[in-house]
Amino acid sequence: MGPPTSLLLAVAKIAQIITASPTPRHISHLSAERQTQISEASPAAVKFLSHGAGYGVDITFGRETFTLIFDTGSSDMWLPTKECVCVGPDMRRVPVTMCGIGQTCDSGFSGGKIPDVNFNITYGHGEFVVGSMGYESVTVGGVTVPKQEAALVNYGFWMGDKATSGLMGWSFPTLTSAYPGTDPSKDNRKITGVRNYNPFIFNAIEQAGVNPMFGYAFSKRSESQDNQVGGQLSIGGVPNVAHGAWTSTPIKIMALSPKAPPEASQKYTFYTVIPDGFAIAKPPNDSKRDTDAADSADSDAANSAAMPAYPNSEPMIVDSGTTVSYLPRDIAMKYASMTKPAARWNQQGHLYQVPCNAWVPNLSVRIGGQDLWYNREDLLLTGELGQDPYDKSYCNLGVQPAPGPPFVLGGTFLRAVVTVHDLGQHKIWFAQRQ
Template identity: 30%
Template sequence: MIPDSGSADTWLMSSTFQCLDRSHNQQDQIACNFGPSFTGNFSGGRIADEHMNISYGGGDSLNGDMGYEDITVAGITIPKQQMSLVTSASIRGNGIFSGILGLGMRGLTTSYTGSNPANDSPATAKEYAPLVETMSKKIAPLFSVAMSRDDNRSFISFGGVPPNVTTGEFATTPIRQMSMNGGPKHYIYYGIMPDNMKVSNTEANQTWPRPVGMLVDTGTTLNYFPADVAQAINDLFVPPAVYGGEGTFAVRCDAVPPRVEIGIGGKAIPINPSNLILPETKQSTPDGDYCISGVAANAGLSILGDAFLEELLVVFDVSDKKQMKFAQRTDKTAQ
């Protein structure tokens, strides 16, 4: 399962799910390319007249039954956690993961009453207690993430921070309340308001004194900024990155990235230079090897994704404090 702070629903693929293309035509399950599916039903019972309905920005969607299941993660068992078994999906997997471990807050849950997703609307939405809320009844109400390209240095910790990760000083900032569909503000995403953003290379530097609010999302690979900001950052690669379509930029894999700092809680948090070029995306061309830039142009919300989070220790505090903490790791010198 993918630990996803940008989603509050925990779900697994049911062994009987229908694989769909984006036009919702049925395909063989193998076309959806998920890992092992979940066999069986909800041990705590299915919830009658309630279902999950998620639509993602890329056009993919998921529908599923809702029910109660005992979930154990990191040695902590959460009895009768509400979750979903997916019955139909147009999303594509990577042949490994089988679902999402939703780490978002209550306002981001996507449960609806009734049995027909076509009738879903804000009026039929039904919030429920997600994993981070029910888990907080047994442990301290926080979790932390320490990502690295090195699997042996990548951790997620519930109720505290990983004991084998050392850091510099933390920067602390509140989680912002947000409004969805014009409704009242409440806690939905892990949204923060940065102090500023600074970008520089050996020849130029730029500062955005007050960037827009940004979401911190472990389930998103790239950083997504407004189009003009993303273009300006990608122009400062040496040689510059080029727009590749759908918001992404291509850059020579051996390019020199600019220095990008996000001001958070009065401290400058740099994006690790190695995260600004994704080597796993390398494509060889007659002009050389090109990779995807870690900075993309958004089509809506600005997001600090994995390309920002790597080599940081990030604490998601869902207690009454509702705050986030960021610190650079010192347990290994970042490359």
């Protein structure tokens, strides 16, 4: 998970579908045999959480079922125990309800606890959890890994949504956070090292014979309700939703910050991509795709001509666990200057806001020479997701500046596209939702 935030409301970075995933005919590089495998992919539902701040996935952990945050920006899977101690940001103990934790795991590890290993992870806004590691049978969308490593958490600072129990990471093994020893205060990647292990998706590929990819498609906020089905996850294939042409970009091996794991320059860590650029304009047939914006005829006409793309060379993380998109500062500032009226900077929240009835231009991310357009409703976050709690006439923008890498393509972008992580070819495929 990148910065686990829903802007002013932090959500620590987040029913099975009957129909099977279709053969992805637009992904023409796949062999007939591989396309047949993908057509047999295992689908699952994702749940819409906290007005669109994140998404959850139901898992079976041993004999119990839990909803965990679906997070492509981290790699560990963890659940809280009934003995879990909750602390505040000042490290003082507070009632466990203050951590917003859903159902706790009371059964322990049926496959046994891993000796002399502890789990310890800190997320982008300071949330952290610590606990023990062990083995358990885990099932998602009909795919079972009989001996999956996971963590049971007994201590932490967490700002949860009261619906999800914990978090399930879908990124690479390099980012996992199991450390040698039993004292979390001594954990240090550069000094003590880390004991990497396979996240669920990699064990599903290696042990359960799943095709080496997974894809997801999230529903629009305006079409979703909290804790209800809000999209599809396809393990081993492509979600069964209408979409346009596919485009792809390679996953990069990059150390994104000085705090990156030492091995980050040699191994895959995050789902890091480098978009070609960004365009601030109205897409073709915008009125058909997006009728929810506060548009006028004059503003439509003024914005109808395509604008040149702003080139990009910055790496970005594809992160379903981050609510908004964090763009290079020059792009985010340019976008904020083009809203009507121009956006204001909220110094306390460190974000751009506009009147909730403002007009906002559309924005695309250019990948593989193809423009992928945001939904307009995700560029102006009205309602409880983005409304300023102190001045409800102002709402947050769905794209915000980041001072430096890692930049993030978060939920506000991912709701507009179908996304497929091709782990066999180390690419990510995108197609515009229709």
